[in-house]
Amino acid sequence: xxxxxxxxxxxxxxxxxxxxxxxxxxxxxxxxxxxxxxxxxxxxxxxxxxxxxxxxxxxxxxxxxxxxxxxxxxxxxxxxxxxxxxxxxxxxxxxxxxxxxxxxxxxxxxxxxxxxxxxxxxxxxxxxxxxxxxxxxxxxxxxxxxxxxxxxxxxxxxxxxxxxxxxxxxxxxxxxxxxxxxxxxxxxxxxxxxxxxxxxxxxxxxxxxxxxxxxxxxxxxxxxxxxxxxxxxxxxxxxxxxxxxxxxxxxxxx
Amino acid sequence: xxxxxxxxxxxxxxxxxxxxxxxxxxxxxxxxxxxxxxxxxxxxxxxxxxxxxxxxxxxxxxxxxxxxxxxxxxxxxxxxxxxxxxxxxxxxxxxxxxxxxxxxxxxxxxxxxxxxxxxxxxxxxxxxxxxxxx
Numbered sequence: 001x002x003x004x005x006x007x008x009x010x011x012x013x014x015x016x017x018x019x020x021x022x023x024x025x026x027x028x029x030x031x032x033x034x035x036x037x038x039x040x041x042x043x044x045x046x047x048x049x050x051x052x053x054x055x056x057x058x059x060x061x062x063x064x065x066x067x068x069x070x071x072x073x074x075x076x077x078x079x080x081x082x083x084x085x086x087x088x089x090x091x092x093x094x095x096x097x098x099x100x101x102x103x104x105x106x107x108x109x110x111x112x113x114x115x116x117x118x119x120x121x122x123x124x125x126x127x128x129x130x131x132x133x134x135x136x137x138x139x140x141x142x143x144x145x146x147x148x149x150x151x152x153x154x155x156x157x158x159x160x161x162x163x164x165x166x167x168x169x170x171x172x173x174x175x176x177x178x179x180x181x182x183x184x185x186x187x188x189x190x191x192x193x194x195x196x197x198x199x200x201x202x203x204x205x206x207x208x209x210x211x212x213x214x215x216x217x218x219x220x221x222x223x224x225x226x227x228x229x230x231x232x233x234x235x236x237x238x239x240x241x242x243x244x245x246x247x248x249x250x251x252x253x254x
Numbered sequence: 255x256x257x258x259x260x261x262x263x264x265x266x267x268x269x270x271x272x273x274x275x276x277x278x279x280x281x282x283x284x285x286x287x288x289x290x291x292x293x294x295x296x297x298x299x300x301x302x303x304x305x306x307x308x309x310x311x312x313x314x315x316x317x318x319x320x321x322x323x324x325x326x327x328x329x330x331x332x333x334x335x336x337x338x339x340x341x342x343x344x345x346x347x348x349x350x351x352x353x354x355x356x357x358x359x360x361x362x363x364x365x366x367x368x369x370x371x372x373x374x375x376x377x378x379x380x381x382x383x384x385x386x387x388x
Binding site: 023024026037103104106107108109110111117119127129146152153154155156157158159160162163164165166 | 282304
């Protein structure tokens with residue numbers, strides 16, 4: 001086969017996937033103190049966890065799915081227990097090991113927090129990458145699972161999901177605009193941080209009837225500012241595109 | 255304190271301030287094989303210059319000629335900007351050659367080190383280069 005023909009065939013093979021590449025967005029969940037990037041908002045399910053050790057407590061599972069990958073973050077609230085960090089991490093790793101064979105298990109760090117990054121050859125033929133962290137009594141278990149029968153196909157996206165994990169509310173990263181549902185408050189709720197409320201009512205009103213990413217005008221205490229509609233755990237809400245004038249990170253008021 | 259001693263203290267302070275910076279990026283490089291540097295040729299699917307890291311998605315033909323999507327992590331947007339990147343540096347459909355630190359587990363991902371653009375321009379992607387060039 002000539003080189004030119006091979007290039008044409010390659011182009012044809014690649015074209016459909018180029019046309020349907022979905023843009024990933026940043027989704028912050030300040031109530032549970034984390035943020036990720038994903039191709040769609042994560043659905044939230046609340047329940048209870050139970051461990052073989054007999055521990056139980058509130059559990060929130062965040063899930064999204066795209067084509068050949070499933071993305072999930074499970075947050076177990078262990079604040080009502082005496083479980084320490086190492087025990088919690090060991091517990092999570094053991095749980096992941098039950099899904100298949102761990103092929104990589106290394107120490108990982110997000111900002112100043114240390115946990116584990118793992119790769120698991122799943123029993124069902126899939127492949128998962130995971131990140132496990134324990135921060136201020138909450139156990140974070142992120143899994144990006146590339147589905148069978150061809151897990152290699154979704155493995156890059158699974159890695160992207162894994163590497164996007166942010167633990168917010170612990171420092172300066174909580175004040176990045178993308179991690180503030182209302183785009184202006186200092187100090188997000190989350191592990192150890194002061195609890196923040198949902199975006200203000202006007203943020204929801206501005207996005208009423210709008211779609212994700214739509215540009216709107218948001219009234220803030222410091223004036224009307226251009227904003228974008230983002231997905232928050234409470235629904236579609238407007239987030240200022242720039243910090244309001246005179247705000248902590250914004251330009252001085254005119 | 256003599257000017258020379260002041261200079262010494264300043265240098266020591268700079269060393270403490272500067273040295274830890276790469277280690278305190280958003281996350282560790284634990285999943286990347288920083289001892290290996292490899293290159294790929296592919297077609298750009300998507301480029302997103304976002305905090306805390308940007309991403310370049312490429313469609314790459316594997317050994318069997320099957321298209322595979324690769325997701326490559328870049329440095330933070332501010333670092334990319336300093337290296338000359340903008341949101342429009344690469345476009346879907348661009349044919350590029352990249353160098354990267356691959357994933358340790360063999361996943362189709364890695365830490366992007368540099369990209370050669372269609373016009374022949376080469377840009378560093380802001381990541382610390384731990385390994386040797388291929």
